[in-house]
Amino acid sequence: MVLDAMSGSTTYSAIDLMDGFYQILMREKDVPLTAVSTPSGMLWEWLVMRQGLKNAPATFNRIVSNLLCPFRDFAPSYFDDIFIHSRAEGGMTEVEVHLIHLRQVFEVMRENKLYANLKNCIFCAPEIPVLGSYVSKEGVRADPEKVETICAWPAPQNQKQLRQWLGLATYLHHYSKNFAATVLKIVSIFDKELLAMRYALIKFRVYLLGEQTFAVYTDHASLRTATKSPHLSQRMARWLSLFSEYNVVVHYKPGKTNILALPRRPDYIQSGRHGVGDEDDDECAACTAEDVTAVEITATSPLRNLISSAYEVDETCSEMIKYLRDPSDTARRRLS
Structure with missing residues (x-):
């Protein structure tokens, strides 16, 4: 409105x-109510309106607004700020009109003992x-300064940081053209989640096609109801037609519980890998880490068979394999 x-x-x-x-005097009968005991044992009473009173902001704003009510057309106020604006009118320049407006406001301030911070x-x-x-x-x-702060804000790394940044960037929605459309591209991650699922199904298509049902765990809850949504784009409809070829069940798993069991060492160098392709290999590929000499290991027997046999013999791994093949509450309790 201002x-x-x-x-x-x-x-x-x-x-x-x-x-x-502090420019507003307290009523004489209310002064004792503001008494505060000091460490020396004396009472400190406020003769002016102290900060922290519940109705202090409203009282101060009402006093200033009432005093400047005759000049609200050219001198609106907001708490302790008074904004005076003028334009050329009546044959006078904008500066002459502005000086008249300033003089009128100053006279009211002088009569009511309102002081300004020069x-x-x-x-x-x-x-x-x-x-x-x-x-x-x-x-x-x-x-x-606020625009510079928003532009220099670090890129969000998780959902919480993204929400914080969007709340900060909302300050610019009055000054930015098509702000809502631009933000929609940032917050619309549904297609990206669905694209990741599509990529995984195509990548492992040979292993997943068949009568056996398999599960997909995701931290995106809306993917569970994607097939039931009446509002789908043509691209998403094509993807869902691809998903119908698989016996897949989507389960929601919160991101905070989706923790890697075997995280990669921080000193591991991705560029140090040798001869690792998408195809399965029966030999261990040599990899290098910082300050570690590369060693090439060759299996004397089919490596996959050795690993599979070890998994079947190991008590813990065998229970885990049974759970992955047939997930159930009983198997989950047995693992925990």
Whole structure:
């Protein structure tokens, strides 16, 4: 409402009232209610309105608004800030009109003993900061410092950080064209999750096709109901037709519980791998790590058979394999 009232003006001033609450006197009968005991045993009573009172902001704002009510057309206020705006009218220039407006506001402040903080005041300027924005005759623009902070914000790494950044960037939605459409591209991760599932099914198509039912665990809850949604794009419809070829069951697993059992060492160098392709190999590929000499190991017998036999013999691994082949609550309790 304050910004709308300043439309069409060319000259602006901003007045900051000094120690706003302390300029309001307490009623004499209410002074004892503000008493505070000091370490020396004496009582400290407030003669002016102290900060921290529940109705202090509303009281101060109401007093300033009532005093400036006759000038609300050119001097709107917001708590301890008074914004004066003027334009050329009546054969006078905008500066002459603005000086008249300033004089009227100063007379009211003098009569009611309202003091301004001169260091924070701006007079007869083409642009002033108003409620987190900058107002000039060209219009309203965002605070450059806030824009720089948003642009320099580190890229979000998880869902919580993304929500924090979106809440911060919402400040710019008044000043950005098609802001909602731009943000939609960021927050719409449904297609990306579905694309990852499509890629996995195509990658392991040879192993997954058949009558055996297999499970897909995802931290994206909406994928469970993707096939039932009435609002699907043509691309998603094509993907779902591909999924219908598989006997797949989608299970939701929260991201915080999806922890890797065997995390990769931080000193492992991806570029140090040798001869590792997509095809299965019966030989161990040699890999290098920092400050470790590369050693090539060749299996004397089919490696896959040795590993499979070891899994079947091992008590813990055998139970895990049974659970993966046929997931059930009983098998899960046995593992835990």
